[in-house]
Amino acid sequence: MAAVREIEPIVLDLNRLEQMAESGYYNPYTMFDWPDSIEPDKPWMSENLTTLAGTPMWDELTREQQIALTRWEAVNFFSLNIHGIRELMSEVVMRIHEKTYAHVSEFLHHFIGEENEHMWFFAQFCLRYGGKLYPAQPTLKVASADHLSPVAREMIVFARILIFEEIVDYYNSYMATDQTLPPIAREINRVHHQDESRHVAFGRMIFQNLLGQVMKRDPDEVPLIAEYLENYLQYSIGTLYNPAAYRDAGIPDALALRRRALEHPARIEAHDKILKRTRSFLSKVGAGREVIRR
Amino acid sequence: MSDPIQAVRDFIIERNPKLGEVPDDLDLIDSRAINSLAFVEFIFLLEELTGEPIDPEALDLDDFRTLAAIQARFFSQKASL
Ligand SMILES: [Fe+2]
Ligand SMILES: [Fe+2]
Numbered sequence: 062m063a064a065v066r067e068i069e070p071i072v073l074d075l076n077r078l079e080q081m082a083e084s085g086y087y088n089p090y091t092m093f094d095w096p097d098s099i100e101p102d103k104p105w106m107s108e109n110l111t112t113l114a115g116t117p118m119w120d121e122l123t124r125e126q127q128i129a130l131t132r133w134e135a136v137n138f139f140s141l142n143i144h145g146i147r148e149l150m151s152e153v154v155m156r157i158h159e160k161t162y163a164h165v166s167e168f169l170h171h172f173i174g175e176e177n178e179h180m181w182f183f184a185q186f187c188l189r190y191g192g193k194l195y196p197a198q199p200t201l202k203v204a205s206a207d208h209l210s211p212v213a214r215e216m217i218v219f220a221r222i223l224i225f226e227e228i229v230d231y232y233n234s235y236m237a238t239d240q241t242l243p244p245i246a247r248e249i250n251r252v253h254h255q256d257e258s259r260h261v262a263f264g265r266m267i268f269q270n271l272l273g274q275v276m277k278r279d280p281d282e283v284p285l286i287a288e289y290l291e292n293y294l295q296y297s298i299g300t301l302y303n304p305a306a307y308r309d310a311g312i313p314d315a316l317a318l319r320r321r322a323l324e325h326p327a328r329i330e331a332h333d334k335i336l337k338r339t340r341s342f343l344s345k346v347g348a349g350r351e352v353i354r355r
Numbered sequence: 356m357s358d359p360i361q362a363v364r365d366f367i368i369e370r371n372p373k374l375g376e377v378p379d380d381l382d383l384i385d386s387r388a389i390n391s392l393a394f395v396e397f398i399f400l401l402e403e404l405t406g407e408p409i410d411p412e413a414l415d416l417d418d419f420r421t422l423a424a425i426q427a428r429f430f431s432q433k434a435s436l
Contacts, residue, residue, distance in 0.1 A: 199398055199411035201384065201391035208387065296392040304399065316403040355372075 067211045068161045069274055073266045075168045078259050082171040085255065089178040092252070099190055099243045104131035106138060106246070107239045110232055112302045115327035118318060126310055133306035135246065136191040139183040141300055142229060142253075144197040146180045149222045168263060175256045182249055195305055206289060213282050216271035220290055223264035227339045228297050230257045269346055276347070283347060284354045290343060291350045298332050299323065359404040359430050360422060366400055379423045384416065405429050 099105065108127065111134050113119040122130065150173055156162045157169050187194050206217045236242060237251035275282055302323055304315035312318060322328055343349040367377050371388050383389045389397055397419070402409050418428040 196411070198395045199409075199414060201389075201394045201416070205391040292390075292392045296395070299396060316399055319399065320403070 068215050070161050070164060071267060071270050072164045073270060075165060078263055079168055079171065081259055089182055093182065093245065093248060095189060096245060103243045104128055104241060105135035106131045107236050110235060112322055115331060116322060116325045118322060126312055129310035133309040136187050137195050137303045137306045138232060139187050140195040142183045143180050143194060145225045146176045150176050152218050172260060179253055186249055195303060198300060209285060210279065210282060212271065212274050212278055213286055216275055217289060219264060219267050219271060221293060223268050224293055224297060224339055226257055226260050226264060228335060230254060230261060231335050233257065265342065272346060272348060284352050287348045287350060288353045290348060291353060294336055360426050362404055363422065363425060377422060380421050382420055384420055401429055
């Protein structure tokens with residue numbers, strides 16, 4: 062954590078977000094009604110949000126495979142949440158009593174507490190109804206941001222959290238009101254969406270603070286950061302396409318299917334929609350893909 | 356795919372247009388030609404090319420360091436058939 066000493070203390074106005082976290086506090090362990098099982102003909106994830114939606118590959122599936130795909134992609138989506146939360150919690154816990162973060166420590170306590178609860182209900186859903194989580198994707202033990210300065214690396218930590226939360230929120234906000242879903246799936250998405258609106262607001266503030274510190278120190282680093290963030294957006298989209306979910310749904314040739322789906326024009330359009338809000342934010346603050354030097 | 360190592364080469368160049376070419380002994384990891392964000396895609400590509408699953412728990416980074424190492428670890432039996 063030596064790097065943190067090179068960062069200026071982070072001061073943000075978080076009163077309103079802290080008050081909302083206090084007044085919206087709930088007991089996740091008692092608030093959900095977990096049915097013993099889910100009706101066999103119900104999708105667990107909105108059909109429009111599956112990774113084959115809008116392509117002929119979806120139409121070629123039997124109805125049974127389509128439903129199975131919504132189920133295993135729901136398990137994949139919740140599993141990605143769980144692994145994402147594990148990563149972000151461990152990063153935030155290490156910083157929570159560092160001097161740099163003293164002013165935002167109060168909010169970080171809410172943040173970690175809420176994330177721990179999210180991790181619990183996502184896992185409940187997967188284990189109760191799917192019987193498993195998908196494992197985390199393999200990673201290189203070598204850090205992907207080693208070429209950046211300590212301030213920029215610090216910024217990347219919070220940028221990854223923010224981007225991850227914004228992508229997830231696109232899915233949550235849609236599914237929160239999707240009447241085709243079983244109530245428990247809708248509820249989980251709704252509750253998560255509520256907490257995440259605060260996290261995203263915080264994430265954007267801290268991101269801008271750290272980006273400002275990077276710009277002040279070395280504006281030439283911004284294009285490298287923009288490149289990293291663009292790669293991270295693409296990487297995040299890729300994780301939604303899990304060949305294991307295709308296999309579990311009984312769909313053959315999972316890897317070739319994944320490759321074809323990722324490149325399909327309908328899916329590229331879908332990716333642009335998912336990333337639209339995040340991309341316009343990044344552009345607005347000066348770290349969008351247009352500043353990358355090719 | 357007739358030449359799997361060429362597909363691997365194409366994958367790397369597509370993601371690193373500045374590289375131009377990929378020497379067999381270039382350290383793909385130290386040179387960041389394959390970084391941790393591209394690694395998952397890279398594993399999926401190798402799985403597809405070999406037709407064999409790769410156990411993420413049993414990964415040895417040195418198997419991925421150079422094109423020569425990748426050839427030896429993943430494609431050598433096929434090449435000799
Ligand atoms: Fe969360
Ligand atoms: Fe969150």
